[in-house]
Amino acid sequence: MQESATTIAIxxxxxxxxxxxxxxxxxxxQLGELADADALIWTGTPREFxxxxxxxxxxxxxxxxxxxxxxxxxxxAAHPGVxxxxxxxxxxxxxxxxxxxxxxxxxRYLPEQLRxxxxxxxxxxxxxxxxxxxxxxxxxxxxxxxxxxxxxxxLGAHVIAVNRSGRPVTGDGVPAGLETLPADQLxxxxxxxxxxxxAAPATxxxxxxxxxxELARLKPSSWVINVARGSLIDTDALVEALATGVIGGAGxxxxxxxxxPDGHPLWTLPNAxxxxxxxxxxxxxxxxxxxxVGANVARYVAGVPLLAVVEPDRGY
Amino acid sequence: MQESATTIAIxxxxxxxxxxxxxxxxxxxQLGELADADALIWTGTPREFxxxxxxxxxxxxxxxxxxxxxxxxxxxAAHPGVxxxxxxxxxxxxxxxxxxxxxxxxxRYLPEQLRxxxxxxxxxxxxxxxxxxxxxxxxxxxxxxxxxxxxxxxLGAHVIAVNRSGRPVTGDGVPAGLETLPADQLxxxxxxxxxxxxAAPATxxxxxxxxxxELARLKPSSWVINVARGSLIDTDALVEALATGVIGGAGxxxxxxxxxPDGHPLWTLPNAxxxxxxxxxxxxxxxxxxxxVGANVARYVAGVPLLAVVEPDRGY
Numbered sequence: 001m002q003e004s005a006t007t008i009a010i011x012x013x014x015x016x017x018x019x020x021x022x023x024x025x026x027x028x029x030q031l032g033e034l035a036d037a038d039a040l041i042w043t044g045t046p047r048e049f050x051x052x053x054x055x056x057x058x059x060x061x062x063x064x065x066x067x068x069x070x071x072x073x074x075x076x077a078a079h080p081g082v083x084x085x086x087x088x089x090x091x092x093x094x095x096x097x098x099x100x101x102x103x104x105x106x107x108r109y110l111p112e113q114l115r116x117x118x119x120x121x122x123x124x125x126x127x128x129x130x131x132x133x134x135x136x137x138x139x140x141x142x143x144x145x146x147x148x149x150x151x152x153x154x155l156g157a158h159v160i161a162v163n164r165s166g167r168p169v170t171g172d173g174v175p176a177g178l179e180t181l182p183a184d185q186l187x188x189x190x191x192x193x194x195x196x197x198x199a200a201p202a203t204x205x206x207x208x209x210x211x212x213x214e215l216a217r218l219k220p221s222s223w224v225i226n227v228a229r230g231s232l233i234d235t236d237a238l239v240e241a242l243a244t245g246v247i248g249g250a251g252x253x254x255x256x257x258x259x260x261p262d263g264h265p266l267w268t269l270p271n272a273x274x275x276x277x278x279x280x281x282x283x284x285x286x287x288x289x290x291x292x293v294g295a296n297v298a299r300y301v302a303g304v305p306l307l308a309v310v311e312p313d314r315g316y
Numbered sequence: 317m318q319e320s321a322t323t324i325a326i327x328x329x330x331x332x333x334x335x336x337x338x339x340x341x342x343x344x345x346q347l348g349e350l351a352d353a354d355a356l357i358w359t360g361t362p363r364e365f366x367x368x369x370x371x372x373x374x375x376x377x378x379x380x381x382x383x384x385x386x387x388x389x390x391x392x393a394a395h396p397g398v399x400x401x402x403x404x405x406x407x408x409x410x411x412x413x414x415x416x417x418x419x420x421x422x423x424r425y426l427p428e429q430l431r432x433x434x435x436x437x438x439x440x441x442x443x444x445x446x447x448x449x450x451x452x453x454x455x456x457x458x459x460x461x462x463x464x465x466x467x468x469x470x471l472g473a474h475v476i477a478v479n480r481s482g483r484p485v486t487g488d489g490v491p492a493g494l495e496t497l498p499a500d501q502l503x504x505x506x507x508x509x510x511x512x513x514x515a516a517p518a519t520x521x522x523x524x525x526x527x528x529x530e531l532a533r534l535k536p537s538s539w540v541i542n543v544a545r546g547s548l549i550d551t552d553a554l555v556e557a558l559a560t561g562v563i564g565g566a567g568x569x570x571x572x573x574x575x576x577p578d579g580h581p582l583w584t585l586p587n588a589x590x591x592x593x594x595x596x597x598x599x600x601x602x603x604x605x606x607x608x609v610g611a612n613v614a615r616y617v618a619g620v621p622l623l624a625v626v627e628p629d630r631g632y
Contacts, residue, residue, distance in 0.1 A: 094446050097471060101420035108417045113591045114430055117583040119575035121592035128597045130410050132604075150470040154489055155413055173470055259435035267433040275429045276437040281444045288448075 005030045006301050009037035009057075012044040016286040023294035028301045039300060041293055046073035059083045059306065061296055063289060065091055065143070067310060076312035084310040090292035091280050092143035095253075098279030099144070099197050099227045100151045102251025106223035107131055107195070111249070111273060129221065132156035137193040139209065140200025140228060141180065146171040148197060149178065160193070162186055162200075190217035195225070202229035212237035221248045227279050230256030235266070242269045253279045321346045322617050325353035325373075328360040332602040339610035344617045355616060357609055362389035375399045375622065377612055379605060381407055381459070383626060392628035400626040406608035407596050408459035411569075414595030415460070415513050415543045416467045418567025422539035423447055423511070427565070427589060445537065448472035453509040455525065456516025456544060457496065462487040464513060465494065476509070478502055478516075506533035511541070518545035528553040537564045543595050546572030551582070558585045569595045 006029040014020055020041060024031055034040060034050075039059040042049065046069045053060075060079070062070060065088045070076065076084060105111070109127040116124075134157050138145040141161040149159050150173025159178060161169045166182030181189060183200075186209070196218070200206050210224060211234040218224070224247060226233055235256050241247045249271035255264075258277060266272045280288075296306050322345040330336055336357060340347055350356060350366075355375040358365065362385045369376075376395070378386060381404045386392065392400060421427070425443040432440075450473050454461040457477040465475050466489025475494060477485045482498030497505060499516075502525070512534070516522050526540060527550040534540070540563060542549055551572050557563045565587035574593060582588045596604075612622050 093448055093472065097420070097446055097448070098424060098444075100471075101417075101424045101426065104413070104417035105421050105426060108414060108591075110417065110421060110426070110589070110591075111430055113594075114427055114589060116590070116592075118578050119592045121575070121594055124592060124594045125597040126599065128414075128591075128594050128600070130413055130600050132409055132413070132600075154466040154470060155416075156409065259437070262434050273426070273430060274432070275424075275426075275444075276432075276435045276440060278429075278437055278440050278444050281441040283442065284444070284446050284448075 006039070006297070007032035007037045008039050008041060008297060009034040010041045010043065012042075012048055015043055016290060019286055019290035020293060023290040024297050027294045027297035029297050039297075046070045046075055049073065049075045051078065053079055053082060057082060059085070059300055061293055062086050062310070065089070065308075070310075071312075076310065083306065084312075085296055085306045086308045086310055087289055087292050088308040089143045090288045090308075091285055092147040093288060094281075094284045095144045095199075095227050095279045096147035096151060098253055098275070099148055099199065099225050099251075102225045102227075102253070102273055102275070103136070103195060103197065103223055104131070105273060106225075106249045106251050106271075107134075111270060115270075130156075131195075134158070134194040135160060135192055136195045136197060137162060137189050138197045138199055139183075139186065139232075140198065140206075141169045142199065142201070144199040144227060145169070145197070146174060148199065149174045160189055162189065190214060193218060193222065195223045198224070198226040198228050198232050200228055200232060202231050207231050208234040208237075210234065210238070212240070215241040215246055218247050220245055223247070223249050223251060225251045227253045230254045230258050239265050239269065242266075242271050249273070251275075253277055322355070322613070323348035323353045324355050324357060324613060325350040326357045326359065328358075328364055331359055332606060335602055335606035336609060339606040340613050343610045343613035345613050355613075362386045362391055365389065365391045367394065369395055369398060373398060375401070375616055377609055378402050378626070381405070381624075386626075387628075392626060399622065400628070401612055401622045402624045402626055403605055403608050404624040405459045406604045406624075407601055408463040409604060410597075410600045411460045411515075411543050411595045412463035412467060414569055414591070415464055415515065415541050415567075418541045418543075418569070418589055418591070419452070419511060419513065419539055420447070421589060422541075422565045422567050422587075423450075427586060431586075446472075447511075450474070450510040451476060451508055452511045452513060453478060453505050454513045454515055455499075455502065455548075456514065456522075457485045458515065458517070460515040460543060461485070461513070462490060464515065465490045476505055478505065506530060509534060509538070511539045514540070514542040514544050514548050516544055516548060518547050523547050524550040524553075526550065526554070528556070531557040531562055534563050536561055539563070539565050539567060541567045543569045546570045546574050555581050555585070558582075558587050565589070567591075569593055 008024045008029045041061045043063050067086045107129040136157045137160045139162045141163040161180045164183050168180045209232045251273040253275045299306050324340045324345045357377045359379050383402045423445040452473045453476045455478045457479040477496045480499050484496045525548045567589040569591045615622050
């Protein structure tokens with residue numbers, strides 16, 4: 001039995017020894033040196049990746065969700081017989097949870113309440129809202145958007161997902177028949193939208209996706225949350241909308257520019273919540289990576305298809 | 317057909333005409349005067365309640381979740397042939413959502429981040445936590461606790477419910493086999509608990525349920541949330557625990573005393589979030605009551621059992 005156990009190497013180093021080792025062993029494999037390994041959990045950069053791998057290695061788990069740099073370094077081309085998996089999906093949870101936190105804090109008037117040093121129940125009452133019965137439009141229904149949907153629906157929110165294709169979003173905890181619109185019909189959703197969560201990739205097409213026109217079509221109670229990239233929102237238009245009450249507020253984990261410079265109006269607008277791109281801090285990232293490793297090692301041991309398999313021919 | 321439609325009266329006045337009328341009509345009934353009504357949606361106090369009701373009235377919906385005052389005013393005894401329903405369960409959602417907001421804001425280090433006026437990513441990184449994989453103990457698994465459970469589980473939190481009997485908590489969205497402990501074994505949960513949400517009724521037994529001993533057994537990262545009544549927590553012990561880092565923080569919608577006086581240390585402790593008992597503000601209460609009315613009118617019209625039926629013989 002001992003000889004037949006799956007052997008997993010971790011390299012070039014182990015940034016979270018207890019977490020990763022526990023994940024590997026907990027999934028039914030044993031740890032070993034690369035020379036004897038069936039699989040490699042890679043924790044390094046593309047540049048450091050071994051030029052050759054022992055022929056015993058059939059699978060490599062990469063540490064990143066986006067693997068453009070591994071393509072650029074020709075890692076896949078150099079190892080044609082090896083199955084690679086990325087960490088796609090592994091890091092979405094924490095960012096989605098952060099988006100939910102920002103949205104709830106905004107809707108329930110937390111910024112103003114946190115500043116208070118006296119009991120202002122009557123003053124605050126009218127401003128405390130709820131997500132129940134509200135429509136939340138999630139722009140970008142990739143990993144983060146898909147992770148956010150099951151967090152929003154138990155709150156009684158109606159979710160509209162917007163993605164490139166308009167193909168219905170599916171996934172664990174995503175309600176069947178979720179309304180999904182293609183990005184080119186984004187203009188149709190604003191009048192029905194109470195709150196917006198931006199979770200789309202930064203591309204030339206998505207630059208300033210939310211600008212003065214879009215903000216003007218939202219409600220004075222609407223919150224705009226951005227956990228994707230600062231460039232998706234026109235910052236000047238947002239500042240203007242926040243200062244003049246065109247929308248209710250904004251919760252931003254990402255800004256343009258970033259870091260947001262001292263003295264920027266977003267720091268002091270009472271209806272802006274800024275977190276410094278910390279929705280997925282290193283310690284949570286490592287824990288999430290270890291979870292992903294554990295899930296994939298268990299699948300490898302069981303001989304079932306792995307999660308987040310890289311398809312080099314298709315470029316992702 | 318017209319004559320056979322269910323007729324509902326609303327009285328003594330209608331605090332939210334559009335909401336309640338829409339709920340009644342949307343549920344398939346028609347509005348009418350009390351003299352012709354099959355049922356009464358009561359919006360007033362126990363004292364104002366009619367001494368006699370037309371014999372056509374078979375059902376009365378009361379506006380409150382707690383109906384002690386209607387018992388005290390002998391409303392049920394005076395109308396033995398009438399079925400009464402309370403609004404029990406109707407108002408839990410908003411309070412549960414508020415508890416979730418306070419917990420997420422605490423765990424993700426929002427208070428400190430909201431005070432910042434410069435980009436402090438490195439400083440904040442280690443403090444941003446997640447509910448994923450954490451154990452949240454909900455003390456009091458009545459309406460609010462039951463409403464909170466389905467909001468927490470999609471976040472990957474493990475929930476332990478504590479109620480009087482220890483009988484397993486069930487309900488919409490409550491995972492089957494949820495771990496439920498009787499209140500007399502509360503002492504056993506602290507070592508396994510990451511965060512606590514207090515949602516139990518205020519009784520002699522629950523006074524200062526969370527005191528210095530309980531706080532000492534939590535973790536330096538633990539958040540304590542109270543959306544029930546201030547008396548369930550020993551405020552002086554809590555202030556001490558917050559000031560000395562015995563726990564991570566506290567999110568309190570209720571305090572003892574209440575209102576919390578100006579100058580109280582809870583107003584300025586950096587790891588205390590105070591909201592002035594506004595987790596269920598009037599406008600959300602009315603909307604929730606209208607939803608409850610709509611659900612019960614639809615059941616009445618369909619001839620199926622109503623929600624939150626009062627059982628005068630059993631005293632609730």
